[in-house]
Amino acid sequence: MDTLLFATNNRNKAKEVEEALRKINFPIHVITNHDLNDPPHVLETGTTFLANAKLKAHKMAKFSNLPTLADDSGLSVDKLNGAPGVYSARYGGEAHNDALNNAKLLAELGGVPKEKRQATFHTTMVVSWPGKFDDDLVAEGEIRGEILTYPRGDGNFGYDPLFFVPDKGKTFAEMTVDEKNAISHRGQALRKLLAELPSWWKKMENE
Template identity: 70%
Template sequence: MTREVLFATNNQGKVRELKEAFKKAGVDISIKTNSDLVDPPHVAETGRTFEENAKLKAHALAQFSNLPTIADDSGLMVDSLNGAPGVRSARYAGEAHNDAHNNAKLLAELGGVSSEKRTAHFNTTIVVSMPGNFDKDLVVNGTCDGRILAGPRGEDGFGYDPLFYVPEKGKTFAQMTTDEKNEISHRGRAVEKLLQKLPDWFNQFN
């Protein structure tokens, strides 16, 4: 029987990546998103860490939907900016999820910083919550190292993908196919750990 889970997001880029990873792994799960719900709650991401923010979303949407719920919080940490934008990555320019403004602010903040000092790291924390069992959350993390370019490259991806260059691939995230990105990205690595642990996690509730 196909298991139904909620992915607590409206970001279709994230949804596409997760669905493709599940399909490739042969996982029989039907993914719903916030757009499939009627008036889902807006969750303020007030946590100080990626894990805290992911749990806030997972708990609120699991309780609302009564479905097992996957939530993630991801962010870009730039070394020369003392880890910024960090947990505020989606709201770096002040307006939530405005990729163009966020990228413009990042480039402005790095003005004059040499290429070798533009090292950065993407992090994803994924939390899976079962309604009524929030003490049994599944938590996994993934990271990817790279550096920030002086200008965007590539047409695909979302967020900071056009600026995040991965030396081992010689490309930005926005220049990669979904499969290429999933192989090495922070979210891809977190999803890989999720796929390994999810069956046993579900079994405890059967």
């Protein structure tokens, strides 16, 4: 095997992973759902980030017969008992509508003081090998921050304009891509994954 399927429609995500693999001298070709013929749609019915990532990785590995990477990420706000959590992408009622999601988050936190607006961004990444789903490679990352009362910055996407990182004095949306990747939940998870992927891959190939 020299191809990894990233179970996503976002080609930029795949490019990021492929470049990172090249840097560690493990040049695996990374493709996405776009490169498959009529891939299935995977319903994210899990109640945790890990469950959703595994659902996607397992289903797409079975379909493609390729080692498959899947991830699930979200924002969990302390004052909202962990919401939006696994529903982050569709919190506003429409999938991946950043404006609706941010508007609902601000409404739900209306009147909540600054010292009670703590939140955590979390990512879980799973790599599955076809037919060997008991040996998934799992990596996670998270970062703590605060939800502002108004958006700041115009970079990146999602809840980034509202997620403020006190140590940096900036929101994710005010950071460059490199600044964000250096500390973000997703950057952390990817670095952990890449540290283990080459040895895990070789083990799967030899079993």
